[in-house]
Structures are given as C-alpha cells and as structure tokens.
Amino acid sequence: MSTIKIELRQEDVAKIKEICASFNNEPQELINVLHTCQQHFGYLPAEVQEVVSDELVVPVAKIYGVVTFYSFFTMTPKGKHPVSICMGTACYVRGAEKVLDEFKKELGLQVGETTKDGKFSLSSLRCVGACGLAPVVLVGDKTYGRVAPDDVKNILKEYEK
Amino acid sequence: METIKLTIDNKIVEVQKGTTINKAAKQLGIDIPVLCYMELHDLNIENKPAGCRICVVEVQGRRNLAPSCATKCEEGMVVKTHTTRVLNARRTVMEFILSDHPKDCLICPKSGTCELQAMAHRLGIREIPGQEIAAMSTYRKDTSPSIIRDLDKCILCRRCEMMCNDVQTVGALSAVNRGFMATVAPAFEQNLEYSTCTYCGQCVAVCPTGALTEVDHTPDVLRALVDPTKTVIVQTAPAVRAALGEEFGMVPGTLVTGKMVSALRTLGFDYVFDTDFAADLTIMEEGTELLDRLNRHLNGDKTARLPILTSCCPGWVNFFEHYFPDLKDVPSTAKSPQQMFGAIAKTYFADKIKVDRKNLVVVSIMPCLAKKYECQREEFSTDNNRDVDFSISTRELASFIKHANIDLNTLEDEEFDTPMGESTGAGVIFGTTGGVIEAAVRTAYELQTGKKLERVDFTELRGLEGVREATIDFNGLPVRIGIAHGLGNARKLLDDVRSGKSQFHAIEVMACPGGCIGGGGQPLHHGNSDIIKARVAAIYAEDKKKPLRKSHENPFIIKLYEEFLGKPNSEIAHHLLHTHYFDKKKKVIVKQ
Numbered sequence: 001m002s003t004i005k006i007e008l009r010q011e012d013v014a015k016i017k018e019i020c021a022s023f024n025n026e027p028q029e030l031i032n033v034l035h036t037c038q039q040h041f042g043y044l045p046a047e048v049q050e051v052v053s054d055e056l057v058v059p060v061a062k063i064y065g066v067v068t069f070y071s072f073f074t075m076t077p078k079g080k081h082p083v084s085i086c087m088g089t090a091c092y093v094r095g096a097e098k099v100l101d102e103f104k105k106e107l108g109l110q111v112g113e114t115t116k117d118g119k120f121s122l123s124s125l126r127c128v129g130a131c132g133l134a135p136v137v138l139v140g141d142k143t144y145g146r147v148a149p150d151d152v153k154n155i156l157k158e159y160e161k
Numbered sequence: 162m163e164t165i166k167l168t169i170d171n172k173i174v175e176v177q178k179g180t181t182i183n184k185a186a187k188q189l190g191i192d193i194p195v196l197c198y199m200e201l202h203d204l205n206i207e208n209k210p211a212g213c214r215i216c217v218v219e220v221q222g223r224r225n226l227a228p229s230c231a232t233k234c235e236e237g238m239v240v241k242t243h244t245t246r247v248l249n250a251r252r253t254v255m256e257f258i259l260s261d262h263p264k265d266c267l268i269c270p271k272s273g274t275c276e277l278q279a280m281a282h283r284l285g286i287r288e289i290p291g292q293e294i295a296a297m298s299t300y301r302k303d304t305s306p307s308i309i310r311d312l313d314k315c316i317l318c319r320r321c322e323m324m325c326n327d328v329q330t331v332g333a334l335s336a337v338n339r340g341f342m343a344t345v346a347p348a349f350e351q352n353l354e355y356s357t358c359t360y361c362g363q364c365v366a367v368c369p370t371g372a373l374t375e376v377d378h379t380p381d382v383l384r385a386l387v388d389p390t391k392t393v394i395v396q397t398a399p400a401v402r403a404a405l406g407e408e409f410g411m412v413p414g415t416l417v418t419g420k421m422v423s424a425l426r427t428l429g430f431d432y433v434f435d436t437d438f439a440a441d442l443t444i445m446e447e448g449t450e451l452l453d454r455l456n457r458h459l460n461g462d463k464t465a466r467l468p469i470l471t472s473c474c475p476g477w478v479n480f481f482e483h484y485f486p487d488l489k490d491v492p493s494t495a496k497s498p499q500q501m502f503g504a505i506a507k508t509y510f511a512d513k514i515k516v517d518r519k520n521l522v523v524v525s526i527m528p529c530l531a532k533k534y535e536c537q538r539e540e541f542s543t544d545n546n547r548d549v550d551f552s553i554s555t556r557e558l559a560s561f562i563k564h565a566n567i568d569l570n571t572l573e574d575e576e577f578d579t580p581m582g583e584s585t586g587a588g589v590i591f592g593t594t595g596g597v598i599e600a601a602v603r604t605a606y607e608l609q610t611g612k613k614l615e616r617v618d619f620t621e622l623r624g625l626e627g628v629r630e631a632t633i634d635f636n637g638l639p640v641r642i643g644i645a646h647g648l649g650n651a652r653k654l655l656d657d658v659r660s661g662k663s664q665f666h667a668i669e670v671m672a673c674p675g676g677c678i679g680g681g682g683q684p685l686h687h688g689n690s691d692i693i694k695a696r697v698a699a700i701y702a703e704d705k706k707k708p709l710r711k712s713h714e715n716p717f718i719i720k721l722y723e724e725f726l727g728k729p730n731s732e733i734a735h736h737l738l739h740t741h742y743f744d745k746k747k748k749v750i751v752k753q
Binding site: 007009050064 | 751
C-alpha cells in the first residue's frame with residue numbers, strides 16, 4: 001500500500017491526458033498507457049492511476065490490480081541515481097547476488113526501495129545483454145562490468161556529491 | 162441447435178453444442194463439485210474463472226485434467242469424473258487451499274453456511290499437510306459501515322470481483338498483488354469506506370467463505386431491548402417475510418409474515434411495525450412528485466426534469482452519487498421507506514405515545530446491507546439521534562431468533578401493531594424488481610385520471626429481465642416506464658438519461674439482481690436462482706391476498722396526512738420525508 005500522497009500539477013494532469021489520448025483512451029491499452037506514464041513520471045503514484053482511471057473509464061481498483069501484478073510497474077519513486085543489479089543467469093552465476101547484498105547493506109535498502117533523501121533506489125533486473133561483462137550493475141545510464149562486492153563502496157562514492 | 166454426444170462415467174449423454182462437461186454431467190445426475198464457479202441462471206450471472214480446480218475431471222486423450230466448469234463438451238468425448246487420479250487431484254487442491262486458510266470454523270460468522278467448509282466435509286478432508294512449512298498469508302481486516310472484509314479467509318474465487326465489476330459495474334474491488342500476497346481489494350488497498358463501494362452487499366451474498374460478511378448490529382439491538390428506559394420499535398422490510406423461513410428449513414418462497422411478527426414480539430419489541438406502511442407513504446410522496454413533474458412537463462415547463470428515478474434503494478443512491486453526480490437532481494427526492502418510517506416514528510408516533518425521541522429506538526429488519534450505511538448518514542439524524550438507530554439483515558434476524566430459543570416453525574401467526582403496521586399490497590411489492598413502479602402506477606393512475614383502476618396487476622412491469630420497459634395507458638396519456646435491477650443495468654439507463662436519449666417518464670432502479678428479495682442481507686442463495694424466483698412469487702402472492710392494494714387507500718396513511726402531514730409534498734412532508742443527494746465522485750487533487 002502506497003503511503004505517498006502527492007498533488008499533481010496542472011501540466012502533469014495534461015500530460016497524462018495526452019498519453020491516454022495517444023492511445024485513443026482505449027481501456028485495452030491500459031498497460032501501454034501505464035508504461036508510458038511510468039516512463040514520464042518514473043513511477044506510478046496513486047494520483048496518476050486516478051487520472052488514467054478517469055480517462056480510460058477503467059475502475060481505479062483494476063488499474064491498481066495491474067500495477068501490483070506486473071513487477072515492472074512501481075508506485076515508489078526511483079532515486080536520482082537508480083541502481084540496478086542484473087540477476088540474469090550469467091550475472092547470477094558470477095556472483096551478482098553477493099553484489100546485490102552489498103548494495104543492500106551499504107544503502108540500507110531492500111529491492112524496490114528508495115533512500116529517504118531520494119538519492120538512490122535499488123532494483124534488480126534480468127539481463128541487459130552484456131553477459132561478457134557479468135556481473136553487471138547499472139547506475140542511471142552508466143554500466144559497470146565485472147563488479148565484485150568490494151567495488152560497491154567505490155561505485156557509490158562517485159555519486160556522493 | 163446442433164447437438165453432440167459424449168460419454169461421462171460410462172453413460173452416454175446428448176447435449177447442445179457449447180455445453181460444459183459440468184452441465185452435461187448434471188443431465189446424467191452426476192454432481193461434480195464446484196467451488197469458485199457460481200451461476201445465477203435466470204439473472205445471467207456467471208462466475209467462471211476456472212481458478213480453483215476443484216471440479217477437474219479426466220478426459221480421454223488429454224494429458225492434463227480438465228476443469229469441468231469451463232471445458233466444453235466435444236463429440237465422442239469420454240469423461241471420467243471420479244478416477245483415483247481425479248480424486249487425488251481434487252483432494253490435493255483442497256488441501257492447498259486449506260493450508261492457507263484459518264482454522265477458526267467454530268467461531269467464524271460463516272460457519273454452517275460456508276461453502277469451503279461444506280466442500281472440506283464433502284471431500285472428507287481429515288488433515289491438512291504442509292501447513293508447518295510456510296506461514297499463512299495475512300491481511301489487514303477492514304470494517305466499513307456495512308461490510309467487513311477479512312481477507313485471510315479469501316480463497317480467490319473472484320465471485321465478489323465479478324459481482325462488483327461485471328454485474329454491478331461499481332469497480333470497487335479488484336484482484337491485486339500476486340503470489341501469496343494476492344487478494345481482492347479496493348484501489349491502493351484502502352478501506353472500502355474510501356472506495357466507490359455502494360454497500361449493495363452483492364459481494365457478501367456470493368462470498369463462499371467468511372472473507373466478506375456484514376457488520377452485526379444485533380448486540381446493539383439486544384442492549385436496547387433490555388434497557389428499561391427505552392421503547393424499542395421494529396419495522397420489517399417486505400422482502401424479509403419472503404425469505405426468513407429459509408433459515409428455519411422452510412421451502413424457499415414460504416411467507417412467514419405472521420410468524421415473523423410473533424417472533425419479534427417474543428424478542429421483546431414494544432411495537433412491531435411494517436416498513437410496508439412507509440412504502441405506502443413513499444408512493445404518496447414519490448407518486449405525487451412524478452405527477453407534478455409529468456404535468457409540468459406536459460404543460461411545456463422546461464425545468465421539469467424527466468424521467469423521474471426512484472430513490473428507495475440506498476445502494477442505488479450511493480451509485481449515482483459516485484458515478485452520476487451531474488444527474489443528482491433527476492431522482493425523486495423522496496426518502497427510502499426505511500428512513501420515512503424512522504422520520505415519522507420519531508415525530509408523529511413518538512408524540513402519540515409521549516416518548517422522547519432519544520428514548521425511542523427504531524430498529525429495521527432489512528434484506529439489505531446498504532441500509533446499515535443509509536441509517537448512519539448524517540442527514541438522517543436530529544441532534545445526533547438517528548431516525549433509524551439500527552438496521553439488521555434477514556440473516557441477523559434469523560440468528561437473533563435462534564439465540565432466543567424461538568422455533569419459528571411452531572409459532573402462531575400474529576398481526577402487526579397499528580398505526581404503522583398497516584399496509585396495502587402496493588407496499589408489499591416494493592420487495593421485488595418492478596414492484597415500486599407498479600405500486601406508483603396504481604396510485605398515480607387514479608390520482609391523475611380520477612378514475613378507478615379496473616386492473617390492479619400490471620404484469621407487463623414484472624419479470625427478471627435486467628432492463629424492462631412498458632408503456633402504461635393513463636386514460637389516453639401514454640406513460641413510458643423503464644425498470645432496471647442490478648447496477649450495471651441501471652448504468653445503461655442512466656447513460657441514456659445523461660446523453661438525453663432517454664424517452665422514459667419514470668425509471669425504477671434496484672441495486673440488487675431481482676430487487677430486494679435478492680438483497681445482500683438475505684439468506685444465501687448459493688447460486689440457486691430458483692430461490693430468488695420463489696421469493697418473487699411469494700411477494701406477489703402476499704400482494705394478491707391483501708384486501709387493499711393501492712397505497713392511497715391505506716386508512717392509516719390517510720389518517721397520517723389528516724392528522725399530521727397535511728397533503729403529499731406539503732412543507733412538513735418535505736421536511737420529514739424528502740432528502741437531497743451529494744456529489745461523491747472521487748476527484749484528483751490538482752495543485753493550483
């Protein structure tokens with residue numbers, strides 16, 4: 001359950017309406033609409049879902065059902081520097097889990113959470129197509145290869161400023 | 162129609178194409194157990210997620226077992242319904258469901274009427290392996306003014322979701338999350354109170370387990386009954402008398418009006434009255450309002466809003482407040498019979514018996530869960546004293562009667578008290594779809610034309626079609642009437658009203674499929690629509706045997722207007738018997 005209560009700005013509402021309209025306000029396009037909204041806002045707070053509900057005429061409970069069913073969708077805002085650890089097969093067998101554990105420890109986060117200051121968020125993903133570099137970590141758009149648990153501190157340090 | 166032949170348990174059966182294995186088996190007298198599946202045949206309601214897998218059968222040539230509720234018959238199919246493989250699978254499925262279900266059957270509100278409990282018994286489950294491996298999933302309990310959600314007991318049959326979305330189009334409930342956290346909940350897992358829930362209670366009516374139940378007000382009623390400073394009066398809704406007997410083993414459709422009165426008197430109520438009296442009163446107010454709007458419209462008054470919509474049903478009122486607030490001046494302003502009764506009881510009747518309204522406790526027996534919420538609405542209180550103090554369901558009344566060691570079967574029939582126990586056949590038929598408008602027509606016709614109605618039974622307004630229409634000839638004036646039961650059907654008519662397409666003069670809406678007789682507080686039908694049909698028949702039978710069948714002929718209603726209200730829609734009538742509606746549409750807060 002989300003505890004975040006945000007107020008949308010006029011232009012946010014306009015953007016959501018524009019996204020819905022680009023899919024002709026079709027209820028069947030719900031997942032595409034949500035994808036596009038998440039691309040724009042970084043996450044899907046309750047208020048965004050409520051506007052989508054009004055536009056597509058789909059009960060907001062149904063939308064929440066879809067958002068909580070698919071792990072790609074999130075109701076928590078991503079941090080300024082989103083950290084993703086690849087848990088695909090290649091990365092996994094080369095010790096990605098230990099790297100993930102180290103990030104959890106350093107940031108004090110579980111997967112799917114964001115630090116209180118909004119700086120870092122932690123997520124895991126499946127295969128970024130760079131198996132030769134396994135285990136792979138992404139921070140924002142930057143890719144780190146062959147990451148060992150000992151490297152975690154140094155990686156985070158780059159973003160301390 | 163194309164037919165196909167297949168073999169089930171070595172017997173050949175011929176069925177229409179499209180028939181499921183489960184239904185084909187029924188034709189042979191083979192009763193394959195179902196759990197998540199539920200059908201109300203005559204009301205076009207079906208829940209078929211094929212999710213629980215209790216009903217699996219073996220189909221020759223198929224690798225996997227097939228869910229019989231959702232698998233269609235094919236020519237030459239060979240089906241076995243009780244092989245060792247089937248029985249083992251069924252047992253395993255049941256054990257899995259039970260491994261994540263609380264074991265507090267002894268004290269569960271659904272005990273005795275729980276379909277999961279019945280299934281465990283039927284399948285002879287004696288142990289539940291695997292519980293020690295994982296903890297049970299638990300959820301926050303949620304209590305609203307009408308409905309309690311205890312999702313630990315949810316088995317994800319999705320019946321409530323189907324009712325809430327497909328039948329009622331309310332959309333308050335949806336399946337959310339996945340895996341062990343999967344459950345059915347309002348948006349953002351907020352409490353029902355903050356959702357668009359109308360408290361129609363259809364989710365409760367179909368829930369097979371104790372996951373969805375009603376808020377029990379019988380302890381409050383008992384407290385009032387034993388308090389010597391309180392005068393406690395009770396009103397009984399029309400649909401209750403046509404269903405209460407079922408809880409005491411009587412055949413569905415048995416009318417227990419007299420026995421119910423007798424039981425209520427034995428329970429200690431000081432006056433046993435009838436909501437039907439208030440239904441007659443509703444007709445006087447609503448019928449007059451209809452004629453007023455109709456005549457103004459005929460005289461070219463553009464401000465006269467038509468169609469007029471009935472407003473007796475609190476689930477329906479909640480629905481249009483949430484979804485059609487722009488139309489909130491279209492429904493009749495007449496309060497529901499429950500609230501009219503309360504308003505008259507705490508003024509006119511309280512004065513008559515010289516009891517202060519604070520010491521007069523009004524209890525209603527309703528087939529409905531939305532009535533619990535309705536009587537708590539702020540506008541229905543004076544100085545923090547509610548017009549109707551407590552509303553209990555037909556089911557709650559049945560258990561209340563049982564607690565008091567009363568055997569309903571052996572009671573002698575008794576009569577309601579006067580003055581608020583007297584009613585006409587028009588009041589009785591309020592309990593079924595089409596009844597309110599038929600009652601209104603009986604009175605409006607005579608008031609409008611000044612002629613005596615030759616034919617009292619308007620069979621063209623009756624039936625179980627979801628949306629019905631009829632034109633009644635008011636001595637040369639055709640009055641077009643629409644009827645909808647089930648909120649999804651109501652939505653269709655409302656969409657037409659909103660777009661200006663509606664050609665009706667009056668529309669009756671009842672939130673529950675079948676009307677109040679199929680209400681969320683009635684004895685559970687367990688998917689048997691014959692029970693609902695039997696109750697409808699009972700209501701019309703009661704109407705038929707009443708000496709008076711038109712509301713305006715009720716001598717105590719006439720007296721009430723003479724002594725107290727003046728005439729329908731008078732100032733005092735408006736103050737006591739009419740209400741206004743609110744815009745409850747959820748709005749997204751936007752930063753300015």
